[in-house]
Amino acid sequence: MFVIPTGDDLVTFIKDFTGSTNTDEIKKCIFLAEMSMRNVELPALRSDPYDPNYIGVVDSMGMVPIPGDMNKPILFFKQGNPGGASSSSTGPWIVYDRIGDRDIITQSMIAQLYLQPVNVPAVIRGKFSEVAGGYKFLPYTAEGDLINMYYYKAWPLLFSPIEDTLISTTGTVGTITGSGPWTAHITNMTSTDGLSVGDSIDATIGTGNLGIGGTYVVASIVSSTEITFTSTGGAIPIAGNVTNIYKIDQFVDTNPVLATWPEGYVYGTLREYYIKRHNQADAAIYQQKFQEAWDTVEDQNNLGKWSGGHTRLTSVWQPRQYRQYNIK
Numbered sequence: 001m002f003v004i005p006t007g008d009d010l011v012t013f014i015k016d017f018t019g020s021t022n023t024d025e026i027k028k029c030i031f032l033a034e035m036s037m038r039n040v041e042l043p044a045l046r047s048d049p050y051d052p053n054y055i056g057v058v059d060s061m062g063m064v065p066i067p068g069d070m071n072k073p074i075l076f077f078k079q080g081n082p083g084g085a086s087s088s089s090t091g092p093w094i095v096y097d098r099i100g101d102r103d104i105i106t107q108s109m110i111a112q113l114y115l116q117p118v119n120v121p122a123v124i125r126g127k128f129s130e131v132a133g134g135y136k137f138l139p140y141t142a143e144g145d146l147i148n149m150y151y152y153k154a155w156p157l158l159f160s161p162i163e164d165t166l167i168s169t170t171g172t173v174g175t176i177t178g179s180g181p182w183t184a185h186i187t188n189m190t191s192t193d194g195l196s197v198g199d200s201i202d203a204t205i206g207t208g209n210l211g212i213g214g215t216y217v218v219a220s221i222v223s224s225t226e227i228t229f230t231s232t233g234g235a236i237p238i239a240g241n242v243t244n245i246y247k248i249d250q251f252v253d254t255n256p257v258l259a260t261w262p263e264g265y266v267y268g269t270l271r272e273y274y275i276k277r278h279n280q281a282d283a284a285i286y287q288q289k290f291q292e293a294w295d296t297v298e299d300q301n302n303l304g305k306w307s308g309g310h311t312r313l314t315s316v317w318q319p320r321q322y323r324q325y326n327i328k
Contacts, residue, residue: 004262006253007158014269027159029276033268034157037257039072040264040294041152041301044256046074049150058145063134071154073098076128078147096128096137104129104136155255162250167194173208174239181232189225189245197221200249201229208240263293
C-alpha cells in the first residue's frame with residue numbers, strides 16, 4: 001500500500017504532483033492545510049482512559065487541570081477512589097456529560113440537589129465543564145479522586161521544532177582532521193542511542209569543544225560509545241572532555257494524522273497551493289476532495305457516539321422519572 005511516511009516525503013509528493021521546485025512554499029501550504037485539520041477526530045488521536053497518563057487527579061478545589069495535550073473531550077468517568085486506588089469494585093461509578101462553563105457554575109449553586117439515593121444504580125450520570133484552567137464536576141469530586149479522561153489529543157504540526165534531546169552526559173573530543181570543515185571523534189560517551197548520521201549535535205564546553213560558532217553534524221556511529229562528526233564554520237574543534245551532548249535542531253517529521261489520514265494532508269495542501277497560485281478552479285476541486293474525506297471521518301464518528309454538550313438542567317441520559325430511587 002502506498003503511504004507518505006514523513007513530512008519530507010509529503011513535500012516531495014506535492015512537488016512532483018504540481019511541478020513546483022519551491023520547498024519552502026510547499027511547507028507553508030502544508031502549514032495552512034494543518035490549520036484546517038486541527039479539530040479532526042481520528043481513532044489514532046484518542047487517549048487511553050485506562051492508562052495512568054490519562055487519569056486526572058482532583059485538586060483541593062475539586063477540579064482536574066486541563067491536560068496540555070487536550071484537544072476535545074469525549075467522555076470522563078470516575079470508578080471511585082478507595083484508598084487511592086484507581087477503581088472501585090462496588091461503585092457507584094459516575095459518567096460525566098459535558099455541559100457549558102456557565103451551566104456548570106450555575107448548577108453548582110444547586111449542588112445540594114444531588115442527594116444520595118438509597119438504591120444507587122450501578123452507573124449514574126454526572127456533568128463536567130471547563131472553568132478557567134481546569135475541569136469542574138457535578139456531583140462534586142473530592143481531593144485525590146481519580147478521573148478517567150477519554151479525549152482527542154492535540155497533534156504536533158509537521159516541521160515544528162522539538163526540544164533538544166540529551167544523548168550523553170560525557171564525551172571526549174579527539175582525532176581532529178581536515179582544514180575546515182573538520183572531522184573529529186567523540187569517544188567515552190555514555191550512549192549513542194537516538195543518534196543517526198546527519199543529526200545536528202552540540203555539547204557543553206569543557207577542556208575540549210566541538211568548535212565555536214559552527215555547525216556540528218554526525219558523520220558516523222562507530223559504536224555505542226563513539227561517533228564521528230563534521231564541524232563546519234567557526235573555530236576548529238579542541239581535543240578534550242565535553243559534557244551534555246545534545247541532539248539539536250529537531251523537527252516533527254510525522255504525526256498520527258499523516259500516518260492514518262494522508263488524504264487530508266494531500267488534498268488540503270493542494271487546495272492551499274492552488275489558492276496561493278490564484279487558480280480558483282483547481283483550488284475548488286481539491287477543497288471538494290478534502291471536504292469529502294473530512295465528511296467520511298465525521299460520519300463514522302457520529303455513527304458510534306453522541307458528540308457535543310447541552311444546556312439542559314438534567315442529563316439527556318438520565319431517566320425522566322426518578323420514582324425508582326428512595327431519597328432520604
